[in-house]
Amino acid sequence: MVMALPPELVSLDLDERSATLAIDASIYPLEALYGASYVLIDRAYVLLDRPTPDRYRATVVPKKPEEDTRAQLETLALELANELLSCAYRHRLQVENRALIESVTMRAMAGAMGPPSLDDLESFDFTSDAFEDPLGIALSWEEKYGKKPPPAGEGPPPAKGEE
Amino acid sequence: MREVRFHRELYRGESVDEAVKVLAPYAKFSLIEEPEHWLVQIESTTAARERKIALELWNHALGLTMRARG
Numbered sequence: 143m144v145m146a147l148p149p150e151l152v153s154l155d156l157d158e159r160s161a162t163l164a165i166d167a168s169i170y171p172l173e174a175l176y177g178a179s180y181v182l183i184d185r186a187y188v189l190l191d192r193p194t195p196d197r198y199r200a201t202v203v204p205k206k207p208e209e210d211t212r213a214q215l216e217t218l219a220l221e222l223a224n225e226l227l228s229c230a231y232r233h234r235l236q237v238e239n240r241a242l243i244e245s246v247t248m249r250a251m252a253g254a255m256g257p258p259s260l261d262d263l264e265s266f267d268f269t270s271d272a273f274e275d276p277l278g279i280a281l282s283w284e285e286k287y288g289k290k291p292p293p294a295g296e297g298p299p300p301a302k303g304e305e
Numbered sequence: 306m307r308e309v310r311f312h313r314e315l316y317r318g319e320s321v322d323e324a325v326k327v328l329a330p331y332a333k334f335s336l337i338e339e340p341e342h343w344l345v346q347i348e349s350t351t352a353a354r355e356r357k358i359a360l361e362l363w364n365h366a367l368g369l370t371m372r373a374r375g
Contacts, residue, residue, distance in 0.1 A: 172315070176371050187360040188367055190315045198315075203360055 154215045159207055161215040163222055165198040170230045175200065177229035178222055186218055307355040309362055310342040317370045318343055324365035332358045 153162045165175065175198055179188040182202060191199040202222055208214045236243075258266070278286060311321050321343045325334045332349040345362065349355045 176367075176374070179367060180371060183364055183368065187363045189309070189363040190312065190367065191310070192312045192314055 152219050154212065154219075156211055156215075158203070159211055159215070160201050160203045161219040161222075162199060162201045163219055165200060165226065167192070167196050167198055170198070170226050171233055172198075173233045174226055174229035177233070178225035181225045181229075182218070182222060307347045307352070307359050309345045309347065309359050310339070311345070311366055312342055314341075315370070316343060316366050317373050320369035320373055321345065321366045323369050324362055327365055328358055328362055 151164050154160070155162070175190060179190065179200065182188055185205055187203040187205065189201045191201070193199050200222060202215075202218050204214055204218055273280075275281075322336070325336065325345060328334070332347050332355065335346040335348075337344040337346070347355050347359055347362070349358060
């Protein structure tokens with residue numbers, strides 16, 4: 143009997159030396175199932191199935207049988223359950239951060255491409271605004287706080303000694 | 306004879322074919338298309354050998370499917 147997993151989710155076949163997990167497809171995406179299976183594939187044989195649209199089924203058989211088959215199968219089932227959770231969470235983070243990852247990757251790729259060639263510069267449109275700046279953050283100090291030009295009609299103040 | 310069913314939503318048919326080709330020297334394989342599964346029948350000299358080949362087929366088909374998905 144599996145101690146840590148509900149019996150309706152885990153079943154052991156001691157004759158076949160296999161553990162079978164029922165996996166809720168609404169909680170664990172397929173990518174998590176593949177990822178968790180991949181982690182175990184060096185130590186166990188893994189078969190995936192989808193008995194119903196809302197459930198996956200993963201059957202694992204250890205590659206190197208140990209004396210205590212039951213304990214080994216329980217451990218393997220628990221490891222698969224943990225990996226499923228880990229992979230599902232990582233998949234969620236990946237989906238949520240996809241835009242950020244793409245942006246960073248694009249910048250890294252652009253930097254790795256090196257400086258633009260003369261042909262690139264020739265075809266580059268320097269007239270378009272790089273981005274909108276409603277708060278004036280991109281203005282230089284002189285543009286923002288520098289001395290304002292005198293109103294029209296007033297000349298520059300007389301220099302010292304000219305008075 | 307031993308049978309292995311690979312669900313068509315989880316395994317690529319090409320990957321199952323490729324996995325069968327890898328293990329073809331060790332057993333006689335028959336591939337059958339079912340509505341939801343790719344069915345592979347394995348015939349070899351002993352039941353233990355058929356089981357061992359079936360288990361290797363599980364991992365080969367899964368690995369090749371995952372590799373193809375990227």
